[in-house]
Amino acid sequence: MSVLVYIDSINGVAKNAQEAVFYGSKIAAEHGMETIVVTAGNSDNDTLSALGQYGAKKVIAHNNIELDSQQLTKLVTDVAKENNSSVVIFSQDLTGKAVAPRVAIRLEAGFVSGAIALPSNDFTVKVNAFSGKAYCNMKINSATRVISVSPNSLQPEAGEGTAEVQAESCDLGASRIIVKNKVEQTGEIALPEAELVVSAGRGLKGPENWGIVEDLAKALGAATACSRPVGDAGWRPHHEHVGQTGVAIRPNLYIAAGISGAIQHLAGVNQSKVIVVINTDPEAPFFKAADYGIVGDAFEVLPRLTAAVKAANL
Amino acid sequence: MKILVCISKSPDTTSKIGFTDNNTKFDVAGIQYIINPYDEWYALVKGIELKEANGGSVTTITVGTAADEPTIRKALAIGADEAVRIDAEATDAYFVAMQISEYAKDKAFDLILLGKETISYNGAQVGGMVAELLDTPYVSLASKLELNGTTASITREAKGGDELVEGNLPLVISAAKGMAEQRIPNMRGIMAARSKPLNVVAAVAVDALTSTVNFEMPAPKSGVKMIDPNNMDELVALLHNEEKVI
Ligand SMILES: Cc1cc2nc3c(=O)[nH]c(=O)nc-3n(C[C@H](O)[C@H](O)[C@H](O)COP(=O)(O)OP(=O)(O)OC[C@H]3O[C@@H](n4cnc5c(N)ncnc54)[C@H](O)[C@@H]3O)c2cc1C
Numbered sequence: 001m002s003v004l005v006y007i008d009s010i011n012g013v014a015k016n017a018q019e020a021v022f023y024g025s026k027i028a029a030e031h032g033m034e035t036i037v038v039t040a041g042n043s044d045n046d047t048l049s050a051l052g053q054y055g056a057k058k059v060i061a062h063n064n065i066e067l068d069s070q071q072l073t074k075l076v077t078d079v080a081k082e083n084n085s086s087v088v089i090f091s092q093d094l095t096g097k098a099v100a101p102r103v104a105i106r107l108e109a110g111f112v113s114g115a116i117a118l119p120s121n122d123f124t125v126k127v128n129a130f131s132g133k134a135y136c137n138m139k140i141n142s143a144t145r146v147i148s149v150s151p152n153s154l155q156p157e158a159g160e161g162t163a164e165v166q167a168e169s170c171d172l173g174a175s176r177i178i179v180k181n182k183v184e185q186t187g188e189i190a191l192p193e194a195e196l197v198v199s200a201g202r203g204l205k206g207p208e209n210w211g212i213v214e215d216l217a218k219a220l221g222a223a224t225a226c227s228r229p230v231g232d233a234g235w236r237p238h239h240e241h242v243g244q245t246g247v248a249i250r251p252n253l254y255i256a257a258g259i260s261g262a263i264q265h266l267a268g269v270n271q272s273k274v275i276v277v278i279n280t281d282p283e284a285p286f287f288k289a290a291d292y293g294i295v296g297d298a299f300e301v302l303p304r305l306t307a308a309v310k311a312a313n314l
Numbered sequence: 315m316k317i318l319v320c321i322s323k324s325p326d327t328t329s330k331i332g333f334t335d336n337n338t339k340f341d342v343a344g345i346q347y348i349i350n351p352y353d354e355w356y357a358l359v360k361g362i363e364l365k366e367a368n369g370g371s372v373t374t375i376t377v378g379t380a381a382d383e384p385t386i387r388k389a390l391a392i393g394a395d396e397a398v399r400i401d402a403e404a405t406d407a408y409f410v411a412m413q414i415s416e417y418a419k420d421k422a423f424d425l426i427l428l429g430k431e432t433i434s435y436n437g438a439q440v441g442g443m444v445a446e447l448l449d450t451p452y453v454s455l456a457s458k459l460e461l462n463g464t465t466a467s468i469t470r471e472a473k474g475g476d477e478l479v480e481g482n483l484p485l486v487i488s489a490a491k492g493m494a495e496q497r498i499p500n501m502r503g504i505m506a507a508r509s510k511p512l513n514v515v516a517a518v519a520v521d522a523l524t525s526t527v528n529f530e531m532p533a534p535k536s537g538v539k540m541i542d543p544n545n546m547d548e549l550v551a552l553l554h555n556e557e558k559v560i
Contacts, residue, residue, distance in 0.1 A: 010473075069442070069452050092438075094473060097430075098454045101442025104408070110523030111408065113437045124527050130434050133331045137527040176451040176481055180467070183475040190473055196560065220560060231491075238457070238491050239471060244327050244433050245351050246491060252559040267327050267433065274557045276549065277538075287538050292552065296543030308546035314560055 002036050003028040004085035005056070006076050006103075008095050009041030009048060010065050015156075016091040016149075016193045018054055022156035023149045024089040025055020026118050033086070036060065037163065038079045040067050045165045052161035059163045062172075066179060071172040073102040078170065080107060085144075092148040093193060100148045110140035116153040116250075116271075131244060131267035151193040152250050191240060194223035197251045197272070199242065201227035201265075203258020203279065203298055207235035212302040213257065219309040225249070227259045243268035255305075257298040261286020278302070315370030315461075317361040318418055319394065320428035320440065321354070322376065322404070323347040323385045327433065337528045349385045352429025354392070355496040356489035360459060361427050362393040363494055368461065370424075371395045377404045377413045383512065390507035391499035397510070402517035405525075411443030412520040419448060423484060424464075430455050430488045438488070445486035453479060457492030 005024035007017035025035040037051055037059040048059040060079055067075065076099065080088055088103060090096035092114050104111035112125040116135070119125045123145055129136035140147075191197065198217040204210065210224075217224045224240060231241030242249055244264040254272035258279065259265060266289055269275070277290040278301045287293045294301055325331070325345045332341040349358075361372045374389045376382055377400045386397045400413040418426065426448075431438040438454070445452030457476065458469035464483045469476050471490065499507075541549045553560045 008473075069445075069454075073446065094455065094471060097438045098442060098452060101407070101411075101439045102446035102452070104439075105411070105443050105446040108523075110406075111439060112524060113407075113439055114435070126530075128436065129529065130325060130329075130331045131327050133532075134333075135530040135532065136435070137530070138524050139527050140524050142523045177453060178480045180478040180480055183472050183477050239476070241491065245355070248436055253553065253557075264327050274553065274559050276553075289535065290538045291535065291557075292549060293538045293540045294543050294549070295540070301543050301546070304544070305546040305549065308550045309560070311547070312550045312554065314550075314554055 002034045002083045002085045003087040003089065004076070004080050004083060005035060005037045005089040006072075006099065007037060007039050007091065008093070009039040009043040009061070012043055013047055013051065014193065015195075016093055016151040018051070018156045019151065019154060020089050020091040020149050021051050021054040021056050023118065023154060024087070027087055027089070028055065030121065036079070036083050036085070038076055040064050040072060040075065048165045049162045052163035053158040054156050055159070055161070056163040059165045060168045061165055062168045066175065067172060068175045068177040069098040069102060071175060072099045073106060074172050075168075075170070076103050077106045079168070088144070088146045090146070090148040092150050096148045100146055104146040107144045107146065108142065109144035109146045110142040111146040112138050112140055113148040114150045115147050116150050118154070119147065128271060132248065132270040150250060152195060152252065189221070189223040191223045191225055191242075192247055192249060194249070195252045196220050196222035197225050197249060197253070198222045198255045198257075199225035199227070199259060199269075200230070200257045200298065201259030202229050204230075209299070210236070212299065212306070216255070216302055216306045216309070219306050222253075227265055256286060257302055259286060260284050261289060315364060315368045315425070316421070316423045317364060317370060317372045318423040318426045319353070319358045319361045319372060319374045319389070320376075320414060320426065320444070321358065321374045321386065321389050322350045322432055323378065323382055324350040324432050324434045333529045337530065338526070340529070347385055349388060350429050350432045352431060352433070352489060354389070356491065356493040357427040357429050358389055358392060358394065359494035359497050360489055361425070362497070364425070364461065373398060375400065375414055375417060377402060377410045377517070379403060386512060387507050388499065390510045390512070391503040392497050393503060395510065397512045399512060399514050400517050401514050405522040407437055407439035407443060408524070409520050409522045411440050411447060413517055414440070415444050415447035416518045417515060418444070425483060426450075426486045428488055430490045441486055441488040448486070450484050450486050451481050452486045452488075453481065454488040455490045456487050457490050459487060459493065
């Protein structure tokens with residue numbers, strides 16, 4: 001029996017992929033199983049072998065960056081069957097959202113998505129519920145189990161070890177979804193998985209003022225986000241919009257400048273570990289959800305904070 | 315063009331959440347239900363737009379009890395032609411996906427649309443499961459969809475930005491922001507919805523594979539600590555030394 005973890009390995013192994021491997025190996029250790037990673041991407045053997053640090057014993061690598069969700073489903077389910085995997089782990093990232101539900105059906109496995117903690121011994125898994133206002137503990141009752149892990153839910157600890165890398169080139173059939181213009185993955189930090197996020201709202205008055213937001217984000221190595229009216233007005237790209245109708249995130253640090261803190265906004269960010277709010281209005285509702293509050297003008301406070309971050313030389 | 319749109323309900327975000335029976339059941343008292351916004355604003359309205367442009371029909375499908383009918387009527391008021399309610403409590407995503415695929419499997423829908431996730435659990439499970447059960451390609455997190463005959467051009471979220479993909483119908487597509495604009499039902503739509511068909515179909519026997527053990531409330535925030543706007547060094551020190559997040 002084994003725990004199988006699927007991760008992407010396109011241009012390297014992202015932090016949320018390391019988290020998924022670490023999560024899988026914790027379960028494997030608890031149940032006396034081995035951790036096997038199956039991956040599609042283009043990363044070299046050394047990069048993949050280093051997943052041994054997070055508990056992977058073996059990495060089965062398919063060298064392809066253009067597999068669609070049905071091809072990936074075949075890859076994962078074939079490897080799961082060959083290795084007698086009773087638990088399959090994904091990161092709840094874009095690939096996980098597309099592939100994990102299919103894999104669950106094909107393996108007749110119960111599936112819990114968006115786990116925010118390790119499961120208990122009987123596979124009860126904690127997830128967010130009701131727009132982050134509560135947690136739900138869900139038990140998987142089937143013999144084979146699929147779990148996708150919410151990014152930033154646990155801190156992977158690197159230990160010793162290297163994994164054996166095995167190339168896999170089985171026929172996965174033809175792709176039925178053709179990518180017409182592939183976006184190059186840039187060095188920019190993807191918002192859904194970011195650990196640090198700097199966000200701003202209508203208080204910034206206009207798109208021309210986002211330089212001070214980006215400066216702070218750059219100094220911290222953070223991703224940028226915005227409130228819905230800012231996305232709707234086209235001041236920022238729509239994928240930066242967080243909240244009930246945008247992206248739900250759970251970074252370690254969420255800095256919000258010029259955002260009032262409406263409940264629909266909070267729904268997407270209230271799982272952040274530390275929230276810092278900068279607002280001119282001391283009565284802004286966001287202060288009630290904040291850990292640190294600054295009553296002040298974002299146009300003055302943001303550059304000051306950027307300077308302080310730079311000066312601290314962290 | 316036959317379009318099926320999956321509609322589920324969610325408690326309105328402004329609802330106060332509570333539990334009963336020793337935190338094992340969601341307390342529905344005083345909860346205002348809405349159509350899950352991703353299903354309504356993006357999937358349903360897109361389905362209606364495609365019908366308006368290409369002809370055909372929009373059917374909505376909901377797995378739920380009679381208590382869900384007000385939200386189903388709202389979908390009809392927005393412009394769906396007919397609604398199907400699979401008469402059962404939606405126990406888990408697997409159960410729901412099994413019911414939807416069972417209904418859809420011999421009806422030759424060209425497109426099955428649904429929201430990218432519900433706002434209550436953010437699970438993002440049903441679309442992929444239905445696609446797998448029907449052996450159909452699935453494009454998730456789509457923000458744009460154009461049809462050219464039986465070929466669909468879809469813009470979807472990818473790591474690092476949006477990408478354009480193509481596939482042939484039939485397809486299952488999950489809709490995110492950008493797909494369409496919210497439509498507010500008008501009086502005529504609301505009147506028309508009363509006489510549109512809402513077919514109640516018996517559920518097939520399926521055992522859910524997961525169960526809810528209980529709910530928990532997050533620990534209350536210990537209260538906000540105010541920082542002098544002139545002292546950002548203090549904030550940086552707190553975030554670094556106390557919180558250890560930077
Ligand atoms: C069904 C529904 C879904 C929604 N979904 C979302 C969602 O997903 N995400 C979302 O964000 N919203 C959502 N909203 C909208 C939400 O209710 C709020 O309207 C929105 O979040 C407000 O955005 P804002 O805080 O940027 O703007 P405002 O509410 O206008 O707040 C601006 C804030 O900036 C402050 N300010 C002004 N000048 C300065 C300055 N110089 N320095 C510092 N502070 C300043 C003001 O005091 C104020 O608090 C939704 C609404 C509905 C009804």
